[in-house]
Amino acid sequence: MGNELTRRSFLQGALATTAGAATLGLLGSCAPASGSDAANAVDPHESSSGATEATDWLGEEPDVGEPQETVECEVLVIGAGSGGMVATMTALEMGFKTITLEKTGAASMVRDDIGGIGTKLQQAENNVPDAAACLHYLTMYAANDIDQRLVKIWLEESAEAVDWYADLLERRAVGKLLFEGGYSADFSDPTAHPKFPTGHSPVWNDPDRTSTTVWPEYVKELGGDIRYQTSFVKFEHDDHAVTAALAKDEDERVIRFVASKGIILATGGYQHNIDMLRALQPQTLASMPAGYASAGLTAGDGIKACLWMGCAFDETHACMVFDRTGMYPDETPLTCTEGLGWPELKKQVRFGSQAWLKVNLNGERFANESAPYDYIVHAAAYQPEHCWCTIWDANYLEHMKQFETVGCARHYPYPNGAPSDGKYETLPDTISEWEQAGFVQKADTLEELAQKLNIPPDAFARTVERYNELARAGHDDDFYKEPYRLIALDEPPYYGLRTCSRLLCTLDGIHVDTSLRPVDAQGKPFEGLHLVGDVSGGFFAHSYPNLFTGLASGRTMTFARHAVRAIAGETL
Numbered sequence: 001m002g003n004e005l006t007r008r009s010f011l012q013g014a015l016a017t018t019a020g021a022a023t024l025g026l027l028g029s030c031a032p033a034s035g036s037d038a039a040n041a042v043d044p045h046e047s048s049s050g051a052t053e054a055t056d057w058l059g060e061e062p063d064v065g066e067p068q069e070t071v072e073c074e075v076l077v078i079g080a081g082s083g084g085m086v087a088t089m090t091a092l093e094m095g096f097k098t099i100t101l102e103k104t105g106a107a108s109m110v111r112d113d114i115g116g117i118g119t120k121l122q123q124a125e126n127n128v129p130d131a132a133a134c135l136h137y138l139t140m141y142a143a144n145d146i147d148q149r150l151v152k153i154w155l156e157e158s159a160e161a162v163d164w165y166a167d168l169l170e171r172r173a174v175g176k177l178l179f180e181g182g183y184s185a186d187f188s189d190p191t192a193h194p195k196f197p198t199g200h201s202p203v204w205n206d207p208d209r210t211s212t213t214v215w216p217e218y219v220k221e222l223g224g225d226i227r228y229q230t231s232f233v234k235f236e237h238d239d240h241a242v243t244a245a246l247a248k249d250e251d252e253r254v255i256r257f258v259a260s261k262g263i264i265l266a267t268g269g270y271q272h273n274i275d276m277l278r279a280l281q282p283q284t285l286a287s288m289p290a291g292y293a294s295a296g297l298t299a300g301d302g303i304k305a306c307l308w309m310g311c312a313f314d315e316t317h318a319c320m321v322f323d324r325t326g327m328y329p330d331e332t333p334l335t336c337t338e339g340l341g342w343p344e345l346k347k348q349v350r351f352g353s354q355a356w357l358k359v360n361l362n363g364e365r366f367a368n369e370s371a372p373y374d375y376i377v378h379a380a381a382y383q384p385e386h387c388w389c390t391i392w393d394a395n396y397l398e399h400m401k402q403f404e405t406v407g408c409a410r411h412y413p414y415p416n417g418a419p420s421d422g423k424y425e426t427l428p429d430t431i432s433e434w435e436q437a438g439f440v441q442k443a444d445t446l447e448e449l450a451q452k453l454n455i456p457p458d459a460f461a462r463t464v465e466r467y468n469e470l471a472r473a474g475h476d477d478d479f480y481k482e483p484y485r486l487i488a489l490d491e492p493p494y495y496g497l498r499t500c501s502r503l504l505c506t507l508d509g510i511h512v513d514t515s516l517r518p519v520d521a522q523g524k525p526f527e528g529l530h531l532v533g534d535v536s537g538g539f540f541a542h543s544y545p546n547l548f549t550g551l552a553s554g555r556t557m558t559f560a561r562h563a564v565r566a567i568a569g570e571t572l
Contacts, residue, residue, distance in 0.1 A: 057300075098225070104297060133196075270298065286381065351422065399487050408422070507544060534552075
């Protein structure tokens with residue numbers, strides 16, 4: 001009863017605040033926690049003040065006083081993650097004097113799995129996804145609550161961005177980009193979710209020299225200046241003209257950065273700002289583990305700075321969630337503090353996205369398990385405690401091969417030979433490790449497995465019996481799972497894992513035009529500023545379309561290069 005009241009009061013308070021936040025938007029508008037973050041972990045279902053209701057997450061624009069120094073450049077990039085590093089390298093290659101600000105002590109990785117359409121690698125294999133189908137499904141996934149003009153930028157320019165990155169890897173002799181292909185979107189099966197072959201991932205020559213090391217070196221060679229431990233605070237602006245960015249260095253000195261050509265903001269979303277999540281995305285928090293760390297780096301700094309100027313914020317708030325946090329068998333999201341994906345094991349339940357049987361805490365099947373990662377998370381919102389149990393048997397490696405998953409859930413090489421993120425060869429050892437740690441449950445009978453998972457044995461046995469009957473018949477009369485993914489679970493030992501969601505990043509951001517300039521509620525742009533990555537909005541809504549491998553990273557890379565071209569006055 002105590003937990004029910006806590007969840008109810010939390011959701012009611014958060015939803016009430018969400019309405020206020022949406023009004024603000026109209027008027028003015030995966031990653032796991034690090035070790036240091038985990039030490040500061042708090043219950044995300046509670047506000048930073050300890051109250052269940054959401055707090056004022058925006059606050060007042062800070063007064064930092066007069067700057068101690070003014071620094072001039074042509075292009076200023078704020079943030080040294082995927083978007084910021086690509087923008088920095090692009091600007092330097094185009095000859096701009098460029099300064100990059102990063103609030104940590106190192107650049108972040110340029111993400112793997114880069115989604116693109118029409119790349120040279122795709123063309124070489126005659127495996128180019130249809131752009132019209134991509135636009136249709138991206139729009140449908142978002143219920144058309146997006147700006148299709150922004151989607152077209154990715155459709156039309158992502159090939160150039162991916163090709164540039166592939167060339168850069170080989171020209172610098174640091175690695176090679178591989179296309180994750182050999183399949184195509186199948187529209188013939190009405191029960192199947194089409195999978196678009198858009199992913200491209202690098203294979204590095206030296207595993208100790210990847211994007212976090214080689215790209216800062218390249219920036220230095222090009223004459224770039226990355227200023228670490230420098231935290232962006234806010235913009236100076238004259239009405240709709242952004243004139244400077246104010247930041248603090250590691251000594252708390254306020255520095256004014258003036259960019260004669262333009263500023264690129266690439267500070268990410270707000271997945272580590274618990275107050276923002278509570279106000280804007282209470283449904284996300286309800287399925288997250290309570291041990292999710294709030295003291296993270298991606299805290300909405302850029303979004304708030306834009307809102308203080310009067311920029312428009314997406315009215316539909318969205319995030320990327322994966323079905324990959326394993327819990328102990330007596331835990332729920334409200335009580336989970338050490339789920340798989342946390343620092344002590346440094347793993348995520350990558351195989352959790354496989355199309356195995358999934359049951360609620362009543363031991364009952366409740367959805368088609370063959371779907372993008374977020375589907376089961378959303379379906380579980382209607383189930384007890386917003387979580388589920390993932391079930392597999394001794395033949396799991398063969399089942400996974402037959403499932404033919406894509407993206408970071410895949411464990412077998414792609415049909416065209418490209419390697420997968422997960423490795424089936426080492427998975428048995430990994431599962432054994434998780435079993436020894438008390439997360440994965442293993443049993444010789446279904447009844448024993450149910451007892452270990454703390455779900456009703458009789459109901460669970462009936463569910464598996466029914467599922468196996470459907471599998472042998474080759475037709476899922478209950479939820480219409482594709483026949484090739486409908487496989488009986490009848491070979492002991494049986495395995496099970498309580499599972500809940502894992503938040504990677506937020507996807508709602510500031511409205512931008514096709515030059516990626518932020519705009520106000522009437523669509524008037526703010527000159528001198530361009531937004532890339534998760535700080536920008538209009539591209540996603542409601543959830544992340546996992547039908548497209550590497551879409552988020554591909555959008556970020558494409559938009560980073562588009563922003564630099566906009567600064568240069570170029571168009572494709």
